[in-house]
Amino acid sequence: MTTTNTTTPTTDPLLSVEALRTQFQTEDGTVTAVDDVSFALERGEVMGIVGESGAGKSVTAKSIMRLVPYPGEIVSGSIRFDGEDLLERSEKEMQRVRGNEIALIPQDPMTSLNPVLTVGQQIIETVRLHQDVSESEAREVAIDAMEEVEIPDPESRIDEYPHEFSGGMRQRVLIAIGLACEPDLIIADEPTTALDVTTQAKILELLNDLRETHDVAILMITHNLGVVAQTCDRVGVMYAGNLVETGPVTDIFDRPRHPYTRTLIDAIPEVGANRNRLYALDGSMPDLQALPDGCNFADRCPHATDDCRVGPDPELEAVPGAPGARAACIRTDELDLSEPAVGDGTGHRRREEHTEPLLEVRNLEKHFPAGDGLFGNLSFTRTDGGSLTLERRYVKAVDGVSFTINRGETVGLVGESGCGKSTVARTVMQLLEPTGGEVYFDGHPLHDLGKSKIRSLRQEMQIIFQDPKSSLNPRKTVGQIIGRGMEKHGIATGDEKRERIETLLERVGLQAGDIDKYPHQFSGGQQQRIAIANALAVEPDLIVCDEPVSALDVSVQAQILNLLDDIQDEFGLSYLFISHNISVVQHLCDRVAVMYLGKIAEFGSVEQVFEPPYHPYTESLLSAVPHANPDARTERILLEGTVPSPLDPPSGCPFHTRCPKKIGPECERDEPRPEPVGENDDHTIACHLSCEAMSEPLVGRSSESEAKQL
Structure with missing residues (x-):
């Protein structure tokens, strides 16, 4: 539910960014990551900045904090905070501002927290840096901050290390660090991207509470438009380093004024909506070193005319008759974008009934030994009679899971982080040896087969991981990565192999000429397409998709989901689709298993589970x-x-x-x-x-x- 800002603004906004330009000097030329960006943020207000990866959102945040890494620099503009221009302050003065007046909540808490220091030491360090207090007083402030962000038992947990906290609790620790010095502005850079929906809901509620109780202004940077709709007062939409639209959150969603905003909204799979093909924005962000003439969005815009492709990029201007709304489009007055865009009309999802089992999982168990000390996983426990006895302890990651996947069907696994979803996937694939239970693939008992036989069956079972960057060999070309499986399983060699790879690349929306490029030369969405092509190369019957779109922005996510749909229809594939995004699961899957603590709590069709x-x-x-x-x-x-x-x-x-x-x-x-x-x-x-x-x-x-x- 949107929280309306009732704070009476002062004459001057808390934060005013004017004509900000940030550039990076590279060997290939100048990259303008933030180009003439202007906006203001009132006290107690929440503003969302949204857009695709590479739009300039995070660089804008780092520019405000004066934390742009080398070789980047702020070349022009002004950043006025509480009446003073931050660009005129020395680095020593900025160190007093950061964490004290402006706090940053980064995206990944595990890489932001020091693993060798307790969470208490890290909060206390921030407090003592900015406040003239003793160690004991700083500890009390730290405990109060942890309690305020609802970390249970803060008096004892303050002495624990980051790895002893869950992902959601680590994010709360970062918020506690930011709150410890009672800042006026919090910049939250993708604070909920990697969190499951229940943890995300708690973090969003917490930020809303902090805004109401402390009158803190929040700049929310995210690609999740659902988060923006439920938490923000105003929205700024970025594209290719520019703000292309700003306005009140309700107006932005009811009637967007820029075609790019409309496409972002249309790309969202909604819980409870129909399961038609998602509207996917074609193409990708333009090269920031060689921006096109005219509007930067023209080449991807469904409403572009010849006039849009000449002259300078349109400036952000007030929309007549829409108080507070601004748009950078020469056709704003004549376009009505209040209704969703109409797609190509193809690909209404076919929900055929599939009855021939391909994968059968029966009472699957995967228990990991707990402990690696002197006694391994042995520990002393006291019996009811009071005597001590030794027993082996196990982490029951998967504990009696049963389900089937039929040919041509998609089964989803959903649940919070740590419920056992990914362990199920890896155990089904026999990448982990099951502790108990049975797994049958196309009638073959995988749990009884030797490793050599399982390796031969892996041709028919492939997996797509969450992070394509870490799953693609950076020292190999795309052709070498995809061709390896073809050679290993005797599918194709030589010229035939190259032709098949080029055909596969085109099938997943890439170019045949990409075959000789390396993974780092592609965007995140393109790397995921390479991972999909790699999985298809050996002509499998089953693909396990382990959070394949969780880190992608909505437009790229829509492209990948549509691609998975098309490939399934074309090749008759089955998917085991693992995700914490309920909207994505409802859109893509035929049946759903809801997991909790290593067990399946509910299983049924999408219609049955979601009603x-x-x-x-x-x-x-x-x-x-x-x-x-x-x-x-x-x-x-x-x-x-x-x-x-x-x-x-x-x-x-x-x-x-x-x-x-x-x-x-x-x-x-x-x-x-x-x-x-x-x-x-x-x-x-x-x-x-x-x-x-x-x-x-x-x-x-x-x-x-x-x-x-x-």
């Missing part, structure tokens, strides 16, 4: 999805606590420690088994509640563990 009755955990996941509609009033169910440790899982229902619908001792005592919902054997839920109780919404419902509502 009541559903497991309370599924309900909480769905409620946490930020909808790209500022007017949508979503009742978020913010689960208390975090996922329990798989080293010591709770008795009974694994979800009972956080369940807002827990009904009594049976939830704590007895583990529920998957049961059909009504007479439908295809839809199963592991819960002690009746279907009627599961269908009852949490709003206004009293329970042992009240659900917080936002």
Whole structure:
């Protein structure tokens, strides 16, 4: 739900950026990453900056902080903060501003936190740097800051190290560091990109609370338009280093004034929407070293005319009749962009019924030994009689998972980080040896086959990883990467191999001439296309997609999802699709398995899982999805606590420690088994509640563990 800013602005804005230009001097020429950017931010206001990767969002943030890395430099413009131009301050003066008056929350907390210092030491260091307080006083400030961002038991956890915190809790630590000195402005650079929906919802609620209680202004940099719609007052849309549109968040989503904004909104897969083909913006961002004549967006714009391709790039100007709205488009007055763009009309998703099993997983288990000390995973435990006994301890990452994937079908695995999704994928692929259970692929018992036989079957089972940059060999060309599998499995060699690679590259939306390029010469979305081509090269029947679009912006995400759709239809592939993005799963998948703490809580078709009755955990996941509609009033169910440790899982229902619908001792005592919902054997839920109780919404419902509502 959008929080409207009720703060009465002062005469001067807190932050005023005017005609900012930031350039990087490279061997190939000058790259203008931020070009003539101007905007203002009032006290207590939240402004979102959105756009594709490479648009200049993060460089804008670093410019405000005066943290642009070499060989970059701010060449012109002004950055006035609280009435003073930051560009006129010395580096020593800026060190007093950073962290004290302006705080930065970076995207990746694990690389931003020092792994050899406790979180307390890192917060205390910031406090003592900017405030004249003793060590003990700084520690109290740090504890208060951790408590304010809702880190449980801050008095003891202050002495823990970053690796002892979950991803969401590490992000809270970064926010605590930023809050410790009570700044006036927080710059949040993609603060929720890598987080699952429940953790993301908590972080967004926290930022909203901080804004209301401390009157903190927030500059939210993100490619998630759902986050912008639910948290921001105003929006700035960036493209090729420029702001192409700014305005109130409601106006931006109701009636965008720039075609680029319209395409970004249309590319979002919405929960509850139809599953037609996504609108995907063709092409990519222009080369910032050689920008085209006229509008930078003209070559990709569905509304461009010849006039758009001559003269200078349009300036950001006020839109008549729309208070606070500005757009950089010469056709703003004549275009009505209030309705979604119409795609090419092809590719309405075919939801055929698939009944021939390709992959069967039965009671799959993967337990990792806990501990690597003197006694390995042996530990002493005290029996009921009081005596000590040695027992082996295991992390039960996957604990009795069963599902099937039929030929030509897509099955999704969803759940919070740490629930076991990726471990399921790697164990199914036999990249990890299962502890127990059975895995059948096309009738072959993978759990009983030797390694040599499994290697031969890997031709038919491929995997696409989340980060293509780390999965593609940087020392090999695209042709060498894709061709290796072809040679290994005897599919093609020599000229035939090269022809097949060039055809594959064109099939995934690249150029045949890209065959001799290296991975670093491609954008993130293009690298993911190379990874898809690499998986297709050996003509598999099953592709495991492990978070393949989680780090991509919405336009590239739409391109990749449409590509996966097209390839599935063309080759009859099956997918195991792993994601924490509920919207993407609903759009792409035929059936869905909801995982929690190594077990499947609910399994069924997309329609069955996303409509009541559903497991309370599924309900909480769905409620946490930020909808790209500022007017949508979503009742978020913010689960208390975090996922329990798989080293010591709770008795009974694994979800009972956080369940807002827990009904009594049976939830704590007895583990529920998957049961059909009504007479439908295809839809199963592991819960002690009746279907009627599961269908009852949490709003206004009293329970042992009240659900917080936002």
